[in-house]
Amino acid sequence: MSFARISPSLFAPAWLVTALLVLASLSLVFFVAPMEVQMGIVQKIFYFHVPSAFAMYVGWGATAVGALAYLASRNPKADALAVAGAEIGMLFCAIVLVTGPLWARKAWGVYWTWDPRLTTTLAAGMIYLAYLSLRSFGEAGESEKLFGAGLAVLGVPVLFLVHYSVQKWRGVHPTVITKQGGGLAPEMVTPFLLSIAAVLSLALLLLWTRYRLERQRQAIDAARARALEADLLENEA
Amino acid sequence: MKALLLSALLLASILVARPAAAEEPASEDAPSAVEERSAAFRAVSGPETESVPGGPLLIGAYLALWGLTLGYLLRLGKIARGIEADVESLRQALQKVDDDVR
Numbered sequence: 001m002s003f004a005r006i007s008p009s010l011f012a013p014a015w016l017v018t019a020l021l022v023l024a025s026l027s028l029v030f031f032v033a034p035m036e037v038q039m040g041i042v043q044k045i046f047y048f049h050v051p052s053a054f055a056m057y058v059g060w061g062a063t064a065v066g067a068l069a070y071l072a073s074r075n076p077k078a079d080a081l082a083v084a085g086a087e088i089g090m091l092f093c094a095i096v097l098v099t100g101p102l103w104a105r106k107a108w109g110v111y112w113t114w115d116p117r118l119t120t121t122l123a124a125g126m127i128y129l130a131y132l133s134l135r136s137f138g139e140a141g142e143s144e145k146l147f148g149a150g151l152a153v154l155g156v157p158v159l160f161l162v163h164y165s166v167q168k169w170r171g172v173h174p175t176v177i178t179k180q181g182g183g184l185a186p187e188m189v190t191p192f193l194l195s196i197a198a199v200l201s202l203a204l205l206l207l208w209t210r211y212r213l214e215r216q217r218q219a220i221d222a223a224r225a226r227a228l229e230a231d232l233l234e235n236e237a
Numbered sequence: 238m239k240a241l242l243l244s245a246l247l248l249a250s251i252l253v254a255r256p257a258a259a260e261e262p263a264s265e266d267a268p269s270a271v272e273e274r275s276a277a278f279r280a281v282s283g284p285e286t287e288s289v290p291g292g293p294l295l296i297g298a299y300l301a302l303w304g305l306t307l308g309y310l311l312r313l314g315k316i317a318r319g320i321e322a323d324v325e326s327l328r329q330a331l332q333k334v335d336d337d338v339r
Contacts, residue, residue, distance in 0.1 A: 042291030045298040052302070091309045098305070099298040106289045206309065213316050220323045227327070232334045 011209075018205050021198035028191035042106040045099050046176075047192055051199035052095040053121075058203050059089025060128060060152075060159055067152035070145065076218050079145055082152055083135055084210035086128050088203055093125045108172060116165035117173040124162055127155040 029047045036043035062085030069078035100118070101111040112118065134148045166175045176183045184192060227233040 040291045042289075042294050044295055048299070048302055087309075091305060095302050095305055098301040102294045102298040102301075106291050106294055109289070202306070206313075209313055210316075213313065213320065216320050217316070217323075220320060220327065224323075224327060227331065233327075233330050 014205050014208075018198070018201045021194065021201050025191065025194040025198040028194055032187070033191040034185060034187050039103075039106055042103055045103040047195040048199060049096060049099045049103060050176075050192075051196040052092045052099065054196060055199050055203035056089050056092040056096055057159065057163075058200065059085045059087070059092060059207065060124070060155065061085070062207060063089060063128065063131070063152045064156045064159075067149035070149045071153070077215065079149075080211050080214035080218060082149060083214050084207050086131050086135075086152065087210055088207045090125065090128055090132060091206070092199075092203060093121065093128070096121060097125065113172060115171040115173050116169040117162060117171060120158060120162040120165050124155060124158040127151065127158060131155070 025047070029044055033044065033047070035041060063082045064085075066078045066080070066082030066085055069075060070082060104113070105111050131148050131151045134144055134151065137144065165171065166173055174183075224233065
């Protein structure tokens with residue numbers, strides 16, 4: 001693996017800090033945070049489920065920013081950000097959609113129910129999965145990039161629906177974190193905040209890594225195209 | 238007699254007022270159904286007699302969390318190796334052209 005080539009001076013310290021945050025949060029979650037009265041040990045899924053949802057928003061938020069910027073400027077950096085954000089958002093969406101049902105089996109007695117938040121999260125996941133599928137069909141041309149950017153922008157309202165669905169529609173999904181202060185026991189707050197820091201740090205690090213890789217790929221594609229134009233290379237296709 | 242009548246009237250008003258107060262709708266300051274539900278992690282459905290073990294569900298969730306993350310790291314590694322291979326093939330092709338020119 002050659003991640004270190006991406007940015008040798010910052011890469012290792014960033015990973016070290018993230019690894020320490022993850023280890024610290026795991027130890028707080030399992031050795032400091034108290035057991036929840038109703039659900040017992042399965043409530044500890046919450047400490048990484050909710051931060052993963054935040055990381056999902058970060059990833060797809062980056063996609064929205066990148067897609068809008070690409071539509072406005074055709075800047076390849078914006079396209080790289082959109083692709084990187086879509087993958088990171090999809091990763092954490094998958095984590096949310098797997099860990100949530102495992103918690104729900106204990107809390108609700110079923111793995112899945114068509115609750116507004118669950119349904120809108122699944123819908124958002126399908127939109128960005130479509131975006132990634134479109135971008136993975138070989139080397140994306142300009143039309144694929146533009147269509148993909150439009151699709152990514154269309155996903156933005158769904159993200160707001162995911163976030164506000166709990167307040168706007170009746171459902172069974174809990175909203176423990178609210179503006180009124182939340183329903184967490186005081187001993188659960190520190191482990192939860194540290195888990196948020198750990199997961200967001202991991203998400204940003206993955207986003208940065210994927211963005212740099214995409215920029216390198218773009219540079220190679222551009223170099224190959226220039227070499228072909230100058231008849232320095234034979235067209236393999 | 239007047240005092241007795243007043244006492245009876247007072248008692249009757251209390252008896253009538255209490256049920257009426259109990260039937261009053263909840264005020265706007267009272268928490269909504271969503272807020273009330275969100276304040277506590279209460280099970281809302283599911284069979285009462287079934288005991289779902291939390292341990293395997295928790296282990297499954299954490300395995301999924303770190304398994305998916307590790308899988309994505311492996312994907313990043315694959316992309317990085319692909320880029321390295323592309324750079325090497327491009328370098329060799331250009332080196333060949335350079336050698337031919339010389």
